[in-house]
Amino acid sequence: MKIKLWGVRGSLPTPPLPEEVEARIRGLFRAFFKAGNKELGQVEAFLASLPPPDFGGYGGNTPCIEVITDRSQVIINGGTGIRRLGYELMRGPCGQGKGEVHIVFTHFHWDHLVGLPFFNPIFIPGNVIHAYAVQPELPDVFKNLFRKPYFPVNLADLGAKIIYHQLEKRKSFSIGDMTLTPYQLDHPDPCWGYRFEKDGKVFSHCVDTECTRATREELGPDLPLYQGVDLMTFDAQYTLFEAIEKVNWGHAAASIGLDIAMREGVKRIVFMHHDPAASDEKIAAAQTQAGRYYNGQHKSSARSGLTDLHQVDWTFAIEGMTFDL
Numbered sequence: 528m529k530i531k532l533w534g535v536r537g538s539l540p541t542p543p544l545p546e547e548v549e550a551r552i553r554g555l556f557r558a559f560f561k562a563g564n565k566e567l568g569q570v571e572a573f574l575a576s577l578p579p580p581d582f583g584g585y586g587g588n589t590p591c592i593e594v595i596t597d598r599s600q601v602i603i604n605g606g607t608g609i610r611r612l613g614y615e616l617m618r619g620p621c622g623q624g625k626g627e628v629h630i631v632f633t634h635f636h637w638d639h640l641v642g643l644p645f646f647n648p649i650f651i652p653g654n655v656i657h658a659y660a661v662q663p664e665l666p667d668v669f670k671n672l673f674r675k676p677y678f679p680v681n682l683a684d685l686g687a688k689i690i691y692h693q694l695e696k697r698k699s700f701s702i703g704d705m706t707l708t709p710y711q712l713d714h715p716d717p718c719w720g721y722r723f724e725k726d727g728k729v730f731s732h733c734v735d736t737e738c739t740r741a742t743r744e745e746l747g748p749d750l751p752l753y754q755g756v757d758l759m760t761f762d763a764q765y766t767l768f769e770a771i772e773k774v775n776w777g778h779a780a781a782s783i784g785l786d787i788a789m790r791e792g793v794k795r796i797v798f799m800h801h802d803p804a805a806s807d808e809k810i811a812a813a814q815t816q817a818g819r820y821y822n823g824q825h826k827s828s829a830r831s832g833l834t835d836l837h838q839v840d841w842t843f844a845i846e847g848m849t850f851d852l
């Protein structure tokens with residue numbers, strides 16, 4: 528499986544402000560010369576030496592993830608990230624009206640839908656769009672999304688054929704050569720994460736969750752979402768302090784995901800759904816805080832001598848990142 532992150536921002540698309548871009552360019556020029564560089568030929572090496580968010584930031588498109596194998600493709604959610612994915616698909620069969628697209632929805636908050644009216648394959652006659660959700664409202668959601676006066680094209684006038692698939696809770700189903708199972712997350716409106724399996728590799732999507740149920744007992748039937756996982760995308764909209772402050776807002780902090788990952792032996796975890804109110808610098812600070820938390824947990828576990836805490840490979844999501852499983 529290959530996983531590509533087309534949108535990692537939560538709640539609202541967040542393009543960088545002109546003054547933020549200016550401040551970054553100014554800061555980079557200063558850092559370039561302060562490091563003793565003088566020539567054009569030194570630019571690329573200097574930029575490559577920076578942590579990636581210091582150069583391009585974390586990205587502002589709302590959630591959209593592509594999961595691909597040699598034979599199949601599944602898109603998770605229709606946030607604004609899906610617009611650019613649509614451009615790419617239009618260069619293949621979708622551009623000729625021979626495309627088949629599979630989109631699974633976690634839930635229907637705006638940030639997970641708002642890119643769909645700008646997903647070009649949906650307007651091409653001959654294309655088939657399969658839409659999947661546990662929630663029975665899925666067809667109504669499409670009807671309301673493609674409707675005047677909110678959008679000029681009514682659902683009935685879209686070129687592509689839309690086929691709805693209502694999923695059963697915690698019951699596995701197949702899309703091409705991948706097996707998916709929806710498990711419930713903790714969010715103000717019902718929200719379902721997905722466990723993807725292919726050739727013994729597992730990718731779990733656990734975003735838009737407060738993880739109010741964190742122990743094995745509390746998670747109960749949803750525990751398999753977190754077990755035997757090679758790569759997990761997890762909600763880190765907030766810092767730990769904000770997560771405590773914003774109870775019932777439906778989002779988590781990286782430390783919560785790290786605790787679960789260390790306990791359940793998750794190999795790699797990627798934190799996303801960054802807060803739209805957070806600057807790149809603030810997200811970087813949350814990343815540093817997560818690192819302190821992770822290292823602290825390992826140090827205290829080593830001191831106690833009781834158990835060897837599981838080592839997790841973790842990172843904060845940057846738009847455009849890809850992962851191979």
Ligand SMILES: [Zn+2]
Nearest residue numbers: 537538638735
């Ligand atoms: Zn969201």
Ligand SMILES: [Zn+2]
Nearest residue numbers: 634636714735
């Ligand atoms: Zn949501």
